[in-house]
Structures are given as structure tokens and as C-alpha cells.
Amino acid sequence: MTHADWARHHTRLFGMFSDAEADMVAHWAALLANEGFAADELAAASEWLVVHDPPKWRDKHCDRLKERVLSQRVLSRSVGPRPDDPGTCCLCGGSGMVSVPGCAGLVTRSGATLDGAEPWSLFAVLCRCALGRWLRPRQGDENRRLTLDDYEKLNPDWRQQLERRGRLLRQRGEVGDLTRSVDAVLGALKTKREVKS
Numbered sequence: 001m002t003h004a005d006w007a008r009h010h011t012r013l014f015g016m017f018s019d020a021e022a023d024m025v026a027h028w029a030a031l032l033a034n035e036g037f038a039a040d041e042l043a044a045a046s047e048w049l050v051v052h053d054p055p056k057w058r059d060k061h062c063d064r065l066k067e068r069v070l071s072q073r074v075l076s077r078s079v080g081p082r083p084d085d086p087g088t089c090c091l092c093g094g095s096g097m098v099s100v101p102g103c104a105g106l107v108t109r110s111g112a113t114l115d116g117a118e119p120w121s122l123f124a125v126l127c128r129c130a131l132g133r134w135l136r137p138r139q140g141d142e143n144r145r146l147t148l149d150d151y152e153k154l155n156p157d158w159r160q161q162l163e164r165r166g167r168l169l170r171q172r173g174e175v176g177d178l179t180r181s182v183d184a185v186l187g188a189l190k191t192k193r194e195v196k197s
């Protein structure tokens, strides 16, 4: 199953038949793929959610799907022969996947180009801890991921890029908040014509 297959499956399960919803769920699929959620895991989560606890608002779907997938991963870890205490890795926080910035010239197996002009888009690579190594042969061919070691050879400065990205996002947020508060206090700017009259 590809992420596009999952998106179609999910929209059908939840009766989301409009074009706007199809487009929205396609965006969810791209994001969730970048966050390291496999299509099969998502499909299982969709099927569970629709039966047990269907979210009323679309806005809640991604979070609930992720919660379900993560809880299932923990479960399969506890019953399967997964290595390591998942809480011990500080690189991946026990998920086996590390979010890293896209870099110039990097093309994923699914054909997405990860442009390094601005390191905004993140995607997931397999951690170098025992859980990451355990996940490596267990991925579907469709979504095979780079290992952190291979990625690091392509983009050795990724930690600094992540920090820079964090700083820029915070600054964007602060500048936006400041500007909106000035707008709220002073109202709209007057046009030249309004100033003259």
C-alpha cells in the first residue's frame, strides 16, 4: 500500500467524498509520510479509528492517527523481539526514526526531491540505534528509508540546519504575533486618499 492508497482508503472510510477533502487528505498523507508513518500502519489506524473512536472533526484526524500508530508500535515492541528499551535513545526518542531536513540533490525512493534551498521540509530517516536497525529490513519496499548514517554523509550539517530552522520558525512566529497585535491595537492602515481628506 502506498500513501496515496491510504489517502483514498481513509477518505472512503470516513465518508469524505468532496474534492476539497480528497486534496486535504492527500496533504495529510504527504505530511505523515515525511513524519515516518508507513501507509500500512496508517491504514490499520484508520480502520481502528472508524470503528472505535471516529474523530468528529477533520482537524483531529492526523493527531489521532499518529497516537494510534505510536501506541501500536509500542505494543508490537513489547510482544515482538524488538531490541532495546525504546525510551533510551535521545536521537529518535524511542521511535526509531529521526526527523531531518531535506538537502540539495536528495531524491527519496518514492521520487520526491528534497530541495535544500531552505531546509524547511523535514523527512524521516532510520535512527542508528538498535530500534532503527531493527526497523530497517521491516519496511515496505515502497517506503524504504535512508539510514541516518547514509543521510549524514550527504548532509553533514543537518544539526545546525535544524537549529537554524527552529530559530527562524520561532522568529517568524514572534514577528507574526507582534504584527497582528499592532494591527489589533491600531486598526487598518489608512490609504493615501484617506490621509489627505
Ligand SMILES: [Zn+2]
Pocket (backbone or CB within 6 Å): 089, 090, 091, 092, 093, 094, 095, 096, 097, 127, 128, 129, 130, 131, 132
Ligand atoms: Zn534511536
